[in-house]
Amino acid sequence: MLSTAIKEKLIQIVGNQNFQDSKASQLVYSFDATPQFQTLPDAIVSPHNTGEISEIVKICNEYKIPIVPRGSGTNLSAGTTPVEGGIVLLFKHMNQILEIDEENLTITTQPGVITLDLMNRVEAKGLFYPPDPSSMKISQIGGNINENSGGLRGLKYGVTRDYVMGLEIVMPNGDIIRTGGKLAKDVAGYDLTRLFVGSEGTLGIITEATLKLLPMPKAKKTILALYEDLDAAAQTVSKIIANRIIPITLEFLDQKTIQAVEDFAKIGLPTDVKAVLLIEQDGEPETVEKDIEKIAELCKQNHAVEVKIAASEEEADALRTARRSALSALARLKPTTILEDATVPRSEIAKMVSAINQIAEKYDVEICTFGHAGDGNLHPTCLTDVRNEEEIERVEKAFEEIFKKAVELGGTITGEHGVGAMKAPYLHLKLGEAGIAAMYGIKQAFDQNNIMNPGKIFTKSTRKRVVVSES
Amino acid sequence: MLSTAIKEKLIQIVGNQNFQDSKASQLVYSFDATPQFQTLPDAIVSPHNTGEISEIVKICNEYKIPIVPRGSGTNLSAGTTPVEGGIVLLFKHMNQILEIDEENLTITTQPGVITLDLMNRVEAKGLFYPPDPSSMKISQIGGNINENSGGLRGLKYGVTRDYVMGLEIVMPNGDIIRTGGKLAKDVAGYDLTRLFVGSEGTLGIITEATLKLLPMPKAKKTILALYEDLDAAAQTVSKIIANRIIPITLEFLDQKTIQAVEDFAKIGLPTDVKAVLLIEQDGEPETVEKDIEKIAELCKQNHAVEVKIAASEEEADALRTARRSALSALARLKPTTILEDATVPRSEIAKMVSAINQIAEKYDVEICTFGHAGDGNLHPTCLTDVRNEEEIERVEKAFEEIFKKAVELGGTITGEHGVGAMKAPYLHLKLGEAGIAAMYGIKQAFDQNNIMNPGKIFTKSTRKRVVVSES
Structure with a gap:
């Protein structure tokens, strides 16, 4: 808890209405988009400008008070949870x-x-x-x-x-x-x-x-390719790149994800195929036309059972929106959805997807996979229930094995979600102790008192999905 | 000088033939492409692999011996000069x-x-x-x-x-x-x-x-645009980008540079114009065609006196080669050539070029300017004679003023040459003391004994163009 003296100092900087420490406001900022990860901050502070932030930081540095800068809290690695209490810093007045x-x-x-x-x-x-x-x-x-x-x-x-x-x-x-x-x-x-x-x-x-x-690119086109077979979809990804075409988007959805998305978005996606690729290209109109034709041909050559070119921008937009809704769609199916982002070199996509399926089977957990196939960034998503402790333990083991497999294939434990508090226990898999030591050297050089978002990246505690602290 | 014991340890790692410390070899590695900057290393070591490098570094770290990793030594900031002695590390066995x-x-x-x-x-x-x-x-x-x-x-x-x-x-x-x-x-x-x-x-x-x-882009085309007026050339650069065209190359040469290049390369460049833009675009053939036409039109609209589209790849290559020879061409004119790379936002090119000309006049020094106008990276090049101490002092003052002007225009003291030993005294102009302190924190965290290429980036000594140390 902040002392009255510190509270007064902070209020002097940002004004009364920009300092909150009611239980209600603490609760609002006790979690982010990460499932079931909750820790309470001491206060929420909303400065107006850089000068105010500098003053706040000086006080926090003097009294060793943690600061968690927070945008909209949409991250999935518990990166903006105040795991050691302190203040959450909001940018609602710095939005120009x-x-x-x-x-x-x-x-x-x-x-x-x-x-x-x-x-x-x-x-x-x-x-x-x-x-x-x-x-x-x-x-x-x-x-x-x-x-x-x-x-x-x-x-x-x-x-x-x-x-x-x-x-x-x-x-x-x-x-x-x-x-x-x-x-x-x-x-x-x-x-x-x-x-x-x-x-x-x-x-x-x-x-x-x-x-x-x-x-702004002048034109954009969208293709949907349907597959009866995962490997064929993954092969297509490699073949497109090997043909020296770099599409803007090359998304992969497995059958369970397609079913959930169609249930949710109802745009007429086929739900009886094993995999779908959503492919887009942009650029000059002639180039886009040529690339899309070539891509469609490659999809067919690589055993797509159907290839649809979106007839209009509305149709394309519906497909994109459907893809973007994958997480929301899956989240409706079970009480808890754990979305991960193990990433591998593009050439290893097929191996990784089949490893994920084997691991899910081994631990008897339900994992759907979708993601950015073109850049090897997959989102294996576990549908589970955090109240079922025994199952959660199996989920944790499955994900640890998935991360190890990704690194083994030349990949990484996180492609775009960050380490935060959730992935910290796995960071050594990617970096080794010497790599972590180098990073920690930078952290110590900049932040001797460990006030900046402590408990992230470097924490070694095993991860816990339900934490309520009242620090 | 290295002790006999250390010398023997290093020889044990790399073998006799990969350790040199004769006066002759010390001299060879006492300078890089930076004019008149010379300091002797103690020895030159050529390891075969990462394992050997790790062993060498451990010894150097224990005995606090500087290590200067060196490629071909083409840098222009005295970045690979052994200013504090120690060993120069070569990669001739690690060239696969x-x-x-x-x-x-x-x-x-x-x-x-x-x-x-x-x-x-x-x-x-x-x-x-x-x-x-x-x-x-x-x-x-x-x-x-x-x-x-x-x-x-x-x-x-x-x-x-x-x-x-x-x-x-x-x-x-x-x-x-x-x-x-x-x-x-x-x-x-x-x-x-x-x-x-x-x-x-x-x-x-x-x-x-x-x-x-x-x-690999499928097509490439090259344009040469001639100007009677510096501002018109700079205006053209801005107009091309404002028309949402990003060419691969957008090079600028002033009159003195054109003359020197033509004298050197003899490819028929006009030597009576005030400025030349060399512009290239690559991509799909149709797009290149369209972009080049539009660029030619923009050059004319912005008062180019002549616009030539290279008729063949040979002609284009001759133009590119001529541009690449600018430094060599200028270097023939005077005993000493000092090439700098003050860089500004693209929109400030005209202001920067005219500031350089004013500063050259103020200090009565000869400065030619060429460079990458499209990315604001200019190479003001001073033709001088390092034996003329009084002139060199004026040259130094002129460059200091050029760096200050670049930073004032939102630019930087070095766009692509690095800080090395030469720019270190000016680094604070760009970063301020707090910025340098942050960088130095990283240096100290990684390299407590300051063995890795010491005397670079952070040194505060005023720059000296003639240094011979026998450390």
């Missing part, structure tokens, strides 16, 4: 787009802007911000940067990291630094910009960002 | 391409491979490694990674950093770590991969890299 620079093709924004709003604003000018995490309708851009969010367009356009050109950061000692800029090239020292992208709020607080924009 | 993976579109390579050889090897398979530093014919890929090298294609394709997917690194304590992988998405902890790219050998030794490849 500061500039769209059409000459340098950049946007400069505060962290609290909703991702989709940012996309719409740049698209209105014929520009394009590609990273599209599934939560983009509610996620904040600051959260995307802290998590290095991915999305459906990662195959062709990369992830959030590839679009962050410069940052303003409040360091854990309260110092304000600026990294990068509107610069395609900048080698003045270490790349702090990309170090902070994906650092999950553990190294400092991002208070402003300059992002790279692209010209 | 380990794998080209056509399914995942990656190449895995040892650091000692020549950049152009690597490019040719992937192009033979219809693939494309875009970063093309001017020194690519002799530079090593490991050096490119350590320096985050840029090149002419940066505008559309980015820089070396954008292609490094995974690294094997020997840390300053001898630990071997692996970062990233053949993974489009990986958020397992901090982004060590990009932290090491551009860290100039100060954080560890890169012993293997996995790089991203693209499908």
Whole structure:
């Protein structure tokens, strides 16, 4: 609990109405989108600007009070849960787009802007911000940067990291630094910009960002390919790339996911096939036309039982929306849905999907798989019930085996969800102790008092799905 | 000087023929491509593999012996000069391409491979490694990674950093770590991969890299646009981007550079115009055709006095080669050529070029300017004579003013050459003391004994163009 003196100091900075510590507000910010992971903060603070954040950080650093910067809390790794109490920092007053620079093709924004709003604003000018995490309708851009969010367009356009050109950061000692800029090239020292992208709020607080924009592609087309056989779908993915075509999107859904999505979205998806690929290409109209024809041909050559090219943008949009609803659709089926994001090199997709199925069988748990096949980023999703402790134990074991298999295939324990509190016990699988030691060295160098989002990335405790702390 | 005991330990690791400490060999590795910057190493060591490097590093860490990893020494910031003595580490035995993976579109390579050889090897398979530093014919890929090298294609394709997917690194304590992988998405902890790219050998030794490849674009076209007026050329650059066209290359040469290049390359460049833009586009044939037509139109609208589209690939190649020879051409004119790379946002190119000309006049020094206008990365190049101490002092003052101006315009002190020893005294202009402190924190966390390429990035000594140390 915060002392009265500290509470007063914080109120002096942000004003009475921007400091909350009622039980009700503590509960609201005690969890994020991660199932069944709950810990209470001491208070919620909503500063107006970078200067206020710097003052707050200085106080927290002096009194060793944890700070959890939080966007909309859509992350799935318990990355924004206040596991050691302290204050949750909100960006509701720092939600302005500061500039769209059409000459340098950049946007400069505060962290609290909703991702989709940012996309719409740049698209209105014929520009394009590609990273599209599934939560983009509610996620904040600051959260995307802290998590290095991915999305459906990662195959062709990369992830959030590839679009962050410069940052303003409040360091854990309260110092304000600026990294990068509107610069395609900048080698003045270490790349702090990309170090902070994906650092999950553990190294400092991002208070402003300059992002790279692209010209909006002129055309887009969408294909749905249906398969009776998982391997054939995975083969198609490899063949498309081997033919030197990089589609914008190359999504995979297994039968159970298709059934759940169709049940939910009712857009006429076939529910009797074993796998579906949703493929999109964008670019110049002629190129898109050529690529889509070639892709359709490759799907057929690789034993797709049916290939449908979306006839209109409405039809394409319905397919995309259906794909984006996969998690919501699955979440309706059982009380608890655990979505993971083991990722492998693209060539290993078939092996990984069949390993997931074998592991699910071995531990007698229900796992559906969908995800970004083009970039090897799969979302094995377990339908379970957290109240069934015995089953949850089997689920945990199954996921541990899935992570080990992913790393064995040259992959990683998390492609786009982050480590947070949930994946921390598995980090050594990917990095080894020496790799973790190197990262921890950076954490200690920046944040001696461990105030920035403590208990994330480096914690070694075994993961617990139900925690209620009153720290 | 190394003690006999240490010398014997190193010889035991690499063998007699891979340890050199004769005066002659010390002299060979006492400088890099940076003019007039020379310091002697104690020895030159050429290991065969990562294991040997780890053993060498452990000894150096124990006895606090500086290690300077060195590719072909083509850098221009004195980044590979052994300013504190110690050993220079060569990669001549680690010069193999380990794998080209056509399914995942990656190449895995040892650091000692020549950049152009690597490019040719992937192009033979219809693939494309875009970063093309001017020194690519002799530079090593490991050096490119350590320096985050840029090149002419940066505008559309980015820089070396954008292609490094995974690294094997020997840390300053001898630990071997692996970062990233053949993974489009990986958020397992901090982004060590990009932290090491551009860290100039100060954080560890890169012993293997996995790089991203693209499908080879099918077509390419080249335009030369001539201007009587600098501003018109700069305006054209902005207008092309504002028209949502991102060319692969958008190079600028001022009159003095054109004259020197034509004198050197004799390909019939006009020497009576004030500025030239060399513009290239690649992609699908139809798109290239359309873009090039539009670009030619924009050049004319913005007062180009002549616009030539290269009639053949041979003609285009001659133009590219001429541009790449700019430094060599200028270097023939005076005993000393100092090439800098102040970089600004693309929109500020006109202001920066005219500021450079004003500053050159103010200090009565001869500065030619060419560079990558599309990404704001200019190369103001001073033709001088290092034996004329009074002039060199004016040159130094002029460059300091140029760096300050670049930062004032939202730019940086170095776009692609690195900080090394030469730019260290100016780093604070871009980063401020708090930014440098953050970077130095990382350096200290990784390299407590400061053995990795010491005296680079963080040194505060004023720069000296003639140094001969016998440490």
